[in-house]
Amino acid sequence: GKSNPLAAERRAFGLAASRATCARASRRGREGRRRPQLAQTRRRPLHIGCPAAVVALAAHEPRPGTLLGSGSGASVPGPQSPAPTLLAIIRKALSEEKRVSTKTSAADLVTETDHLVEGLIISELQKRFPSHRFIAEEAAAAGAKCVLTPSPTWIVDPIDGTCNFVHRFPTVAVSIGFAVNQELEFGVIYHCTEERLYTGRRGRGAFCNGQRLRVSGETDISKALVLTEIGPKRDPATLKLFLSNMERLLHAKAHGVRVIGSSTLALCHLASGAADAYYQFGLHCWDLAAATVIIREAGGIVMDTSGGPLDLMSCRVVAAGTREMATLIAQALQTINYGRDDEK
Ligand SMILES: O=P(O)(O)OC[C@@]1(O)O[C@H](CO)[C@@H](O)[C@@H]1O
Numbered sequence: 327g328k329s330n331p332l333a334a335e336r337r338a339f340g341l342a343a344s345r346a347t348c349a350r351a352s353r354r355g356r357e358g359r360r361r362p363q364l365a366q367t368r369r370r371p372l373h374i375g376c377p378a379a380v381v382a383l384a385a386h387e388p389r390p391g392t393l394l395g396s397g398s399g400a401s402v403p404g405p406q407s408p409a410p411t412l413l414a415i416i417r418k419a420l421s422e423e424k425r426v427s428t429k430t431s432a433a434d435l436v437t438e439t440d441h442l443v444e445g446l447i448i449s450e451l452q453k454r455f456p457s458h459r460f461i462a463e464e465a466a467a468a469g470a471k472c473v474l475t476p477s478p479t480w481i482v483d484p485i486d487g488t489c490n491f492v493h494r495f496p497t498v499a500v501s502i503g504f505a506v507n508q509e510l511e512f513g514v515i516y517h518c519t520e521e522r523l524y525t526g527r528r529g530r531g532a533f534c535n536g537q538r539l540r541v542s543g544e545t546d547i548s549k550a551l552v553l554t555e556i557g558p559k560r561d562p563a564t565l566k567l568f569l570s571n572m573e574r575l576l577h578a579k580a581h582g583v584r585v586i587g588s589s590t591l592a593l594c595h596l597a598s599g600a601a602d603a604y605y606q607f608g609l610h611c612w613d614l615a616a617a618t619v620i621i622r623e624a625g626g627i628v629m630d631t632s633g634g635p636l637d638l639m640s641c642r643v644v645a646a647g648t649r650e651m652a653t654l655i656a657q658a659l660q661t662i663n664y665g666r667d668d669e670k
Pocket residue numbers: 434435463483485486487488489555556557558587588589590608609610613
C-alpha cells in the first residue's frame with residue numbers, strides 16, 4: 327500500500343490510529359486481507375507502558391507540532407481555565423526578563439522556567455507511572471543521584487539551551503528519553519520555537535513532525551559539517567583542549583564546525599542529515615538519552631569518544647551518520663575529563 331509517514335510515526339509511538347487508518351484496518355480485517363501492522367502492535371504487550379510522545383511532554387496535545395500546546399502566550403490559570411501548556415510557558419518566558427542563576431560554572435545557567443517545566447513533566451509522568459524512576463537535570467543539580475537502574479526510567483532535560491533561552495536565541499528544546507533494563511527505548515525532543523517534534527523508538531524509526539529521519543552517509547571528514555558544544559568548564563586548560571580539538575577537525579579540512587547552544591537539537595540535526603558528525607565532552611545523560619535513540623533509528627552511530635560503546639553516564643560522546651566518520655572524529659580528539667554523571 328501507500329506509505330503514510332504520519333501513520334508510520336503514530337505506529338512507532340503506539341499512538342491511536344487516525345480515523346481513516348482505523349477504517350482501513352477494519353475493512354482489511356473484514357476482507358480477510360493482510361492484518362495491518364497497527365493491530366499487531368496493539369496486541370503485543372508494551373512493557374514500556376504508554377508511548378512517550380503522548381505523555382512525555384505533559385499530555386497536552388499529542389499532535390506533532392502542537393504536542394506542547396499551540397499558541398504563543400500562556401493564559402493565566404484560573405479556576406475555569408486549563409493549565410497553560412509547556413510550550414506556552416516556555417514561549418512566554420522566552421520573551422520576558424528572566425531571573426538567572428548559575429550552577430557548576432558562570433556559563434552553566436538555570437532559570438525558574440527550567441525548574442517549573444521539569445516539575446510539570448515529572449508530575450504528569452508520575453501520575454501515570456507511579457513506579458517509574460526519573461533522572462532530571464535540575465533535580466540532579468539539586469543533589470539527586472543520577473543512577474540508571476534496570477527500572478523504567480525517564481531522563482529529562484526540561485530546557486536544553488538555557489543560555490539561548492536567556493538570550494532569546496531561538497534554539498531551545500525539551501528532551502525526554504526513556505530506558506528500561508538500562509536500554510534506551512524511546513526519545514522525544516521538541517524544538518520549542520520552530521515547533522518541531524523529533525521522535526525515535528527502538529526498532530521503529532525516527533521522525534520529525536511525521537517525516538522519517540535519515541542520517542547522512544558521509545565518511546570523509548574533509549566533506550563534513552561537524553557540530554559540537556563548548557561545555558560548561560571554562561578554565562584555561564579545558565578551553566585549550568576544547569579549542570585544540572576544534573583546530574584538529576579544521577586541520578582535517580572539515581567544511582565547518584558549529585556550536586548552536588543545544589546539544590539535543592544539534593544531535594537532531596545530525597539525525598536528519600543536516601550535519602555529518604557531533605562530538606562533545608561535558609554533556610550529560612539528559613542531553614544524550616532521547617537523541618541517542620533518534621540518531622540510531624535514523625541509521626546513525628552514537629559511541630564513546632574512545633571509539634568504544636556509548637556510556638550514557640560518561641559525559642562524552644561522538645555521533646555520526648557513519649561508523650567511519652565517528653571513528654575518524656574519535657581518533658582526532660583529545661579527552662577532556664568531565665567525570666561521570668553517576669559519580670556526582
Ligand atoms: O543547561 P542546558 O541548557 O540544559 O544545556 C545547554 C548545553 O549547551 O550545555 C551542555 C553542556 O555543554 C550541553 O550539552 C547542552 O546542550
